[in-house]
Amino acid sequence: MTQSQPWWKGGIIYQIYPRSFMDSKGDGIGDLRGATGKLPYVASLGVDAIWLSPFFPSPMKDFGYDVSDYRGVDPLFGTMEDFRALVSEAHRLNLKVIIDQVISHTSDVHPWFEESRRSRDNPKADWFVWADPKPDGTPPNNWLSIFGGSAWAWDTRRGQYYLHNFLASQPDLNFHNPEVRQAQLDNMRFWLDLGVDGFRLDTVNFYFHNQNLADNPAVPAGENKTFVAQGMNPYTYQRHVNDLSQPENIGFLNDLRALMDEYPETTLVGEIGDDRPLERMAEYTSGDDRLHMAYSFDLLSDRHEPEYVRDVVKRYQQGLGDGWPCWALSNHDVVRVVSRWADGGEDLRLYPRVLMALLLSLRGSVSMYQGEELGLPEASVPYEELQDPYGISFWPEFRGRDGCRTPIVWEPSPKGGFTSGKPWLPVDRDHLEFAVSKQEADPESTLNSVRRLIHWRQQQPALVQGDITVFDDTGEALCWSRKTTEQFLLVALNLTGEELRLPLPCAISRPLEGHGFHGYVEGSQLVLPPYQAFFAET
Structure with a gap:
C-alpha cells in the first residue's frame, strides 16, 4: 500500500x-x-x-x-x-x-517540590501552585481532586495550600511560570x-x-x-x-x-x-x-x-x-x-x-x-x-x-x-x-x-487513511463507508448475540476476504451472524 x-x-x-x-x-x-x-x-x-x-x-x-x-x-x-x-x-x-x-x-519527593515547599522565596518557590487559605483557614476555592476530596493540601512549612488534581502526593506544577x-x-x-x-x-x-x-x-x-x-x-x-x-x-x-x-x-x-x-x-x-x-x-x-x-x-x-x-x-x-x-x-x-x-x-x-x-x-x-x-x-x-x-x-x-x-x-x-x-x-x-x-487492515488504504460516512437507520448493526481515491469500502458490524438482517446500505461490487469474518449478502439483504462483520468494496 x-x-x-x-x-x-x-x-x-x-x-x-x-x-x-x-x-x-x-x-x-x-x-x-x-x-x-x-x-x-x-x-x-x-x-x-x-x-x-x-x-x-x-x-x-x-x-x-x-x-x-x-x-x-x-x-x-x-x-x-x-x-x-x-x-x-x-x-x-x-x-x-x-x-x-x-x-x-x-511526585511530592521530586527535588523541585522539595525545594519549592521549603520557603516562599527560594528559586523554585513559584514552580508549583501555592495559595493562601481563606480567612477561616479553608482551601482557597472549591476545586476537587479526581481521586476524591479537595484538590488542595495544606503544607505547614509554607503555611499555604498546594494544588493537586490527583493524589495529595502529586502536586501540580505551575505552567504559568x-x-x-x-x-x-x-x-x-x-x-x-x-x-x-x-x-x-x-x-x-x-x-x-x-x-x-x-x-x-x-x-x-x-x-x-x-x-x-x-x-x-x-x-x-x-x-x-x-x-x-x-x-x-x-x-x-x-x-x-x-x-x-x-x-x-x-x-x-x-x-x-x-x-x-x-x-x-x-x-x-x-x-x-x-x-x-x-x-x-x-x-x-x-x-x-x-x-x-x-x-x-x-x-x-x-x-x-x-x-x-x-x-x-x-x-x-x-x-x-x-x-x-x-x-x-x-x-x-x-x-x-x-x-x-x-x-x-x-x-x-x-x-x-x-x-x-x-x-x-x-x-x-x-x-x-x-x-x-x-x-x-x-x-x-x-x-x-x-x-x-x-x-x-x-x-x-x-x-x-x-x-x-x-x-x-x-x-x-x-x-x-x-x-x-x-x-x-x-x-x-x-x-x-x-x-x-x-x-x-494494514493493507486496506480506505481503512488506514479514508474518510468515513456513517449510515443511519441500520438498527442494531453499525454501518459506515470508508473512502480514499484508491478504495471505497462498506463496513458492517454486529456487536450483538443475535443474527441481524438488513437491506444493503449501499451498492457493493465485491465482498472482501481475508479478514476472518462471516457476514454475507443474500439477495438484497446483508446478513450478519452474531458477533460478525462484513467488508466489501463498493
Whole structure:
C-alpha cells in the first residue's frame, strides 16, 4: 500500500503497561528487559508502534504517574541501558516507540517540590501552585481532586495550600511560570535525543489553571456528570472550567509541536478528560502547530448501544475539522472493554474480535491495550489485594483500575508465565484459558484472528487513511463507508448475540476476504451472524 501520510496517521499503537507485561528479574514486577524480550510477539501482531506507560523513578503511589525524576529509569524497571536496548530492538523490528510524559504534576519527593515547599522565596518557590487559605483557614476555592476530596493540601512549612488534581502526593506544577515550561520541554528533548518516536501526554489539558483561582460552577440539575467514575465521585458534580483546559494551554502546545518538528517522524498524542472532549480535541489537534492527535473517553465509557456509537463517530467526523483522533476501547485506567460492554452471555471467542473490527475500522489512529488481542476480560481482584489508591478510596461501588492491570498470561500456569516470583497483582485464574501459548497453538483463536485482521487492515488504504460516512437507520448493526481515491469500502458490524438482517446500505461490487469474518449478502439483504462483520468494496 502506498504510504501517502505520516506513519502515525492511521497507525496502530500497542500500549505496554510495563509492570504487568513481563518480569525478567523474578521480583513479580514487569520490567524493560521483559518487555524487550516480548517485542517480537508485539511486532507479529502487525502494529506500528508501542506506547510504554511510565517507567521513570517514582515512589509508585500512583504507579509511575507520580514522577520523581524525568530523566531516569526506576530500578524496578531496570536501567537506562535497558531502555536503550528496548528502543534499539523496537526499531530493528520496525516498531516506533512512544513513551508517557506526565508533566502536569510531579511526585511530592521530586527535588523541585522539595525545594519549592521549603520557603516562599527560594528559586523554585513559584514552580508549583501555592495559595493562601481563606480567612477561616479553608482551601482557597472549591476545586476537587479526581481521586476524591479537595484538590488542595495544606503544607505547614509554607503555611499555604498546594494544588493537586490527583493524589495529595502529586502536586501540580505551575505552567504559568516560563521556567517550568522550559524545564519540561528540556526533559522531553532528553528522550527525543535517545531515539523515542513520540509521546503520549498524560492529562494534556491539565497544565494550566485559572490564575484568579475562581470557583468551578456546579453541574446544573438534570445535566450529565463528567468523564470520571460515572457520577459516584464528587468531582463529577462540577463543571471544570477553571481548574483545567485554560486558553494559555494552546501556547504551550505550540511550543511542544515546535520541539517535535525538530525531530522528523515523531508524534504527540494527548489524553483529554474534559466536560467537552470533542471541542477540546478539535482545538488541540487543528492545524499543524499543536498535537498530532488526541483521544478522549467517549468509547472508554460504559455506553455502547448502536445509536450511541453512531452518534460518537458522526460527532467526531463533523466536529473535529482537520484534527485527528486516536481511538481506544481499553487502557490501563478503565475496565477492559470485553467486560465493560458486556450485557451478559457474550461469546468470549467471538465478541473480542468484532470489537477489534470496530476499533480498526474507525477513521483515525488506533491505540490497543495489552491483552486486548487475547480477548481478556476484566480480572477479579479481591479488596485485600488491591493496589490502586483510586479503587481503595471508592470501593465497592468503584473497584478501581487493578482489574485491567493484572499480569499478561503468557502460559496457562499459576503465575501465567509472567514471573517466577509473586506477581504484584494476582493472576486471575479465569485468564489462564486465554494464555498466549494456548492461543498461538490454535489457528482459530482470538489472538490469531486479531493478528490476521490487523495484517489485513494494514493493507486496506480506505481503512488506514479514508474518510468515513456513517449510515443511519441500520438498527442494531453499525454501518459506515470508508473512502480514499484508491478504495471505497462498506463496513458492517454486529456487536450483538443475535443474527441481524438488513437491506444493503449501499451498492457493493465485491465482498472482501481475508479478514476472518462471516457476514454475507443474500439477495438484497446483508446478513450478519452474531458477533460478525462484513467488508466489501463498493
